[in-house]
Amino acid sequence: MQTRPYDLLIFDWDGTLSDSAIHIVDCMQRATRALGLAECSAANIRNMIGLSLQEVIQRLYPGITSGQQRELIQEYREEYLLRNWRVTPLFAGARQTLEQLRDAGYHLAIATGKSRRGLECELAEHDLQDLFVLSRCADETLSKPDPLMLQEILTDYNTSADCALMIGDTEYDLQMAANIGMAALAVSYGAHDRERLLALQPIACLDAITELPAYLNDLKHCPQ
Structure with missing residues (x-):
């Protein structure tokens, strides 16, 4: 058969x-600026699309503290789902x-x-x-x-x-x-x-x- x-x-x-991709990059850059972190390039962020948010942040900002990681995760989610929400x-x-x-x-x-x-x-x-x-x-x-x-x-x-x-x-x-x-x-x-x-x-x-x-x-x- x-x-x-x-x-x-x-x-x-x-x-x-x-x-x-454009929306993800924009929200991540907005979130990092809000927390006073050095802004990553669009290419670097785009390269990480597909990984979990925690994994992305650990790779983009390996030197920040666990508390800063949690703050950035929360800031990104608020940008993506609330302040900057759009239908992709x-x-x-x-x-x-x-x-x-x-x-x-x-x-x-x-x-x-x-x-x-x-x-x-x-x-x-x-x-x-x-x-x-x-x-x-x-x-x-x-x-x-x-x-x-x-x-x-x-x-x-x-x-x-x-x-x-x-x-x-x-x-x-x-x-x-x-x-x-x-x-x-x-x-x-x-x-x-x-x-x-x-x-x-x-x-x-x-x-x-x-x-x-x-x-x-x-x-x-x-x-x-």
Whole structure:
């Protein structure tokens, strides 16, 4: 019997489905200015998109105290979710692609460096809650590239890594999948460039999310 190449498709959010990099960078720079910290470049912040907020701050400001880390986390969240809140757009065709995949019988999940509150706000703004069977956020588990959030998704869905595909725009997504023995597919339009992604040997690197259904359809189907 022929079947889909994967049953569960696990998407990163920022940089894969949501075009949020400019907003993330702006809020982080606003937060650091508010606390009197040296401002990081947009490139350095963009490079960290996909990691948990705590991990980002530890990498950007390794010399600050734990108290300053907590203050910066709180300041960033207030900037992103309150003072500077805006609906970040989805990449062109993302909604239609997700609906097409769901209608083709795939089950969809999210593994993101966002907080639960941040993800739920954006899913609600785009009315996407019903498209995903599961999600895991960085404030509920360990940060990428640790594979724990993928393991938790697999456990909750009662499936194995070889039945799932991770889809993301950063090396953190690809490393996380590799760390659990899961196939990964990269997209080239997000935070990390194509050359950097290809170094981690994803099964493919697509230039638009809209290419995903056709790519999956063309994969050799495995016996069930």
